[in-house]
Amino acid sequence: MSRLAAVGGLLLGGAMVAQAAMASETPRAAARPFAAAPGAGGTGGALVARLGTARTAGDWIGADGRPVVAVTDRAAAREVRRAGAEAKVVSHSMNELTSATATLRSAPRVAGTAWAVDYRTNRVVVSADSTVSADDWSRMSQVAAHIGDFVRMEHARGTFTTRLNGAQPILSTGGRCSAGFNVTNGQSDFILTAGHCGPAGSTWFAGTQGDQQLGRTVSSTFPGNDFSLVQYANGDAGDGAAVVAIGGGNGVRITGAADAAVGQRVFRSGSTSGLHDGTVTALNATVNYPEGTVTGLVQTDVCAEPGDSGGPLFSDGIALGVTSGGSGDCKTGGTTFFQPVTRAMAALNVKLIVSAQTAGSAPQNASPAPSAPAAQGAAAPNAASPGSAAPIAGASGQTLLARLTDTRNVGPGLLVIAGSLIALVATRYIRAEQDRRAYQRYYSATWG
Incomplete structure (x- = not known):
């Protein structure tokens, strides 16, 4: 019985150490609803x-x-x-590169083309999709050649189209779109989504049958920019407002907003193709959709398909953009463009709704700096409401080993373990001594 008690003490002490170490993990600080936080770069x-x-x-x-x-x-x-x-x-300054894009914008518009500055190669890359005719390609090539040899022409897979739909489907008479992020103006809650999803006055529904009235578009900007606000019918985004669906019953939490950085690892969620990741390849991209031209977009190599439009782009819990459009698909790859959320929220005078889980004892306006490439792990699913948004929460704080070796956290448990070890050694010694004496008694009686 004494040995069992000692072993029980070891188990209890170990549990106390683990519990103390885990409880000592510093909670993540709450991000400000609309942070002018620095990006990964x-x-x-x-x-x-x-x-x-x-x-x-x-x-x-x-x-x-x-x-x-x-x-x-x-x-x-x-x-x-x-x-x-x-x-x-490099050979060319940003002033020269910006001047080149201005010249491209002033040329006759060609639907199916896009351009962006590739910082890493110090070039302006002009892309033309499969709808661009040979004559238009020739004209664009002449414009590019007149600018200089740092402007490169290339063909893009598929066609540049707006990508209707997204992470959580919302429906209207105009079609199906995606909820992006939940935002608020302090009096009412809204869904921030793509502007091409529908003009002001559009009524939206949720549910698999589109039988739940969700709200109405109160502001929409497209082309030029690509963002809109859908006001909830009851003015409240409800539970799970800071969670975005990523498929398989899982969701992730949003903790703040920031501008994207070239080279940053990012994630996109959409109702058609689910969760996909990639990197930011350019900023301030221009796309000439059939419906009109949109500027100031984030360009990525994350794939998307029709049905993913309006969905959220995020990294390490930081909201970055909503899906605007692109080319290609998730089988062969492609290019996808996103409306930056910081620009949209500033124009609409709204703030991001963030996860209360990050509050802890930290002030609500403390904003953690988002990190660059980071492993993302699924957060608690929560019943994400349409428009919820939050990138996959990455590991933070000390490692478990570091916390286990921190004597400030594990003192009581270590005392229990030490006492139990002493008790275990003592019981082993007493038992061994008893066995030795019994052995002596037995053989002395037999052979004496």
Whole structure:
């Protein structure tokens, strides 16, 4: 019985240690509803802002996670390296690259084309989908050639189209679209989704049969930008407002909003193709949809399909954009463009609804800086309401091993374990001594 008691003490002490270590994990700080938080390339962005667009040509996240800044002179390169970032000396400044895109915008519009600045190659890349005729391709090529050899023409898979639908389906007489993120103006709650989903006044329904009236579009901007607000019929987004569906009954939580960074690993969820990931390849992209031109978009290599439009783009719990359109599919790959949420929320004067789980004892306006490439793990499903949004929560805080070795957290449990070990050793010694004496008595009686 004494041995059982000692073993029980060891188990109890171990449980106390594990519980203390886990309880000591610092809760994540709550993000501000609309954070002007730095993106994953915050250091690079700050350097670009300080050096100016005449001496730089963008920044991105390198394969090793370090910020990289394109610069046009060696003095700027030295300053970048002193700040702890990697410098890449290039031939063309951001001023030249921006001038090139302005020339493309002033040329006759060709539906089915798109362009963006590729920071990593120091080029402006013009893409043309399968609907662009040979004559239009020739005309665009001539415009590109007149600008300079840093403008590259290429063919894109499929066609550039707006991608109707998304993570949680919402339905109207105009078709099916996706709920993006839940936002609020402090008096009423809304769904932030794509502007091409429908004009102001559109009525939306939820449910598999479209039998639950959801709300009405109160503001819509498309083309030019691509965002809209759907006001909930009862003014309340309800439970799960900060959770986005990712399929399989799982959901993820949103903790804040920020601008995307080139090279950042991102996730997109949509009702047609589910959850997919990729990287940001360009910012401030322009797309000439058949319906009109949209500028200032985030360009990625995340795939999407018709039915994914309006759905959320996120990384490490940070909302980045809503799906606008693209080309290709999730079998062969493609290009997808997103409306940045920060620009949309600023224009609409709304704030993101974030997960209360992140509140803890931290102030509500504390904003964690989003990280770059990070492993994402599914959060509690919660019954995500249409428009809920939250990227997959990544691991944070100390490792379990670090917490187990922190004596501030495990003192009581360690005392129980130490006492139990002493008791176990003592009982083993007493039992061994008893056995030895019994052995002596037995053989002395037999052979004595």
